[in-house]
Amino acid sequence: MTATRLLGALHGGEDQASAVRGNGVDLSRHELLGRASALASEISGRSIVAVEARPDLDTIVAITAGLLAGVPVVPVPPDAGELERAHILRNSGAELIENGTGRGHGDVPPEPDSSKPALVLYTSGTTGPPKGVVISRAALAADLDALATVWQWTPEDTLVHGLPLFHVHGLVLGVLGPLRIGSRLVHTGKPTPLAYAAAPGTMYFGVPTVWSRIAAAPAEAGALSNARLLVSGSAPLPVPVFEQIEALTGQAPVERYGMTETLITVSARADGERRPGQVGLPVPGVETRLVDDAGELIEPGGEIGHLQVRGATLFDEYLGLGRPLTADGWYATGDVATIGPDGWHRIVGRASTDLIKTGGYRVGAGEVEDALLQHPAVREAAVVGTPHPDLGEQITAYVVAEGTTERELIDYVATGLSVHKRPRAVHLVDSLPRNAMGKVQKAALR
Incomplete structure (x- = not known):
């Protein structure tokens, strides 16, 4: 068009x-x-x-x-x-x-x-x-x-x-x-x-x-x-x-999936498959890739990496501050994701808040949140990494729920996910802090 x-x-x-x-x-x-x-x-x-x-x-x-x-x-x-x-x-x-x-x-x-x-x-x-x-x-x-x-x-x-x-x-x-x-x-x-x-x-x-x-x-x-x-x-x-x-x-x-700096870059199609927990394929005119912590390319296959984007939808600059791109023109989104062998993207979340490095494992907060939300007593859930003297970070959950206990929720996640993905701490709260777009403000939880 x-x-x-x-x-x-x-x-x-x-x-x-x-x-x-x-x-x-x-x-x-x-x-x-x-x-x-x-x-x-x-x-x-x-x-x-x-x-x-x-x-x-x-x-x-x-x-x-x-x-x-x-x-x-x-x-x-x-x-x-x-x-x-x-x-x-x-x-x-x-x-x-x-x-x-x-x-x-x-x-x-x-x-x-x-x-x-x-x-x-x-x-x-x-x-x-x-x-x-x-x-x-x-x-x-x-x-x-x-x-x-x-x-x-x-x-x-x-x-x-x-x-x-x-x-x-x-x-x-x-x-x-x-x-x-x-x-x-x-x-x-x-x-x-x-x-x-x-x-x-x-x-x-x-x-x-x-x-x-x-x-x-x-x-x-x-x-x-x-x-x-x-x-x-x-x-x-x-x-x-x-x-x-x-x-x-x-x-x-x-x-x-998109952000202010890139506009919308990845989506499921109107006439195609729609998968829970995944956001689809790059839109026309946009390329995506994943890199590891050292900046080396990660081939599609399911490994978590740092998402980068380039294409016609990128912003011009941060006003008065320029536009931070890699030498070959890619924008680092600050998000971590996986790209499957078929090109489908799953957004794990922000690298700074949603990728939890615990005991040598890399755990996406969203996976734990989805597991908690499967519990019939849970209405809302937010998961973050908090400092731990042995693990580096521990998985900590903030949950809006009625008729359950912290221990029950920890055990519930451990039965549905790998044991190392269970929360070490669960805090039952009345509500979660959100911005105007409904995003949970995880910095406020910390």
């Missing part, structure tokens, strides 16, 4: 049919293009702008306007604290614009050069202050076209989601995807089971927390059975949740 314009579907004439629905309001492509063009004329010529990325139509209009004008856009999380907000605005040098402007219609600007920056998305800042990830128009187009191919995504689709509009999942895939491909978008404001069930669609996007809540609501899950694609990403989908969604809806979820 190709499109001369980044948001090619917006330029489709006078069609008045609803193209985008948010906060109870419908906009046709013609209306969205008009409002965004009016705002684009106001911000044209600025070096960079910031947008308060609330989950509403005004945010979609404002970000569309920046892309039309060729002005890089910095989406600011609406729940950002004062320090985070100040850092984002100071680091980017962006001027915060009002989302409510741009009413009426304006002339459509000429299409900017595809090599120009489109978005500056700030990372979660797990290793210091958040860094601005500069993503070009060409990278966005390449990734969305690749996903249109592997997901068989067409203008006939209706995409439903309620994800935040300041991340790759909710913004790039969830908003720019429909505006490039031509499918209808329904943004539910919040990704609740009831909101999803009330919005008929052919594609639904969610993070594991969303799918876990849908799996716990059988009636709402059943309402999604007519969809052709249920996509999960931003964190590994626990195997029990995968199996529950498949049983309740009649189809297995499509899992995919």
Whole structure:
């Protein structure tokens, strides 16, 4: 699929049919293009702008306007604290614009050069202050076209989601995807089971927390059975949740893998196999490889290694800090994974938190988490490595559960996995700390 314009579907004439629905309001492509063009004329010529990325139509209009004008856009999380907000605005040098402007219609600007920056998305800042990830128009187009191919995504689709509009999942895939491909978008404001069930669609996007809540609501899950694609990403989908969604809806979820710096690089296919605990094959235009701790290549076969990526979807740079690549052009993701003989990828997790080196063994936290979640009393589980004087690291689990004990859970894992993969310590907690995308914040557990 190709499109001369980044948001090619917006330029489709006078069609008045609803193209985008948010906060109870419908906009046709013609209306969205008009409002965004009016705002684009106001911000044209600025070096960079910031947008308060609330989950509403005004945010979609404002970000569309920046892309039309060729002005890089910095989406600011609406729940950002004062320090985070100040850092984002100071680091980017962006001027915060009002989302409510741009009413009426304006002339459509000429299409900017595809090599120009489109978005500056700030990372979660797990290793210091958040860094601005500069993503070009060409990278966005390449990734969305690749996903249109592997997901068989067409203008006939209706995409439903309620994800935040300041991340790759909710913004790039969830908003720019429909505006490039031509499918209808329904943004539910919040990704609740009831909101999803009330919005008929052919594609639904969610993070594991969303799918876990849908799996716990059988009636709402059943309402999604007519969809052709249920996509999960931003964190590994626990195997029990995968199996529950498949049983309740009649189809297995499509899992995919990516990150802010690479966009979406690996995915299961719409017309192919979907395996619990695995994320599929590289999308068109992307290559992946694994290397060991010394940087030596690991051949596909199941051994855990450090995942590296290269291709058309890579970011331009960390704002003002350059782009760290290997000499031959690969980006080190910081994640560890396995690649099977057939090329299928399984993401173990972050090398810094999800690869546990204990007593000479390398254990993926996700495997232990999935084993814990198989226990009927367990609702949530997070596993980390903690210091141990003899083992180096011990496997430590934080579990939300009722009607069980720490000892019972340790023994339960030992019966399903190798004994060395059992947790040495289990802490029963009321909840797990999560960010806006539902990812468990393991640094807070430590």
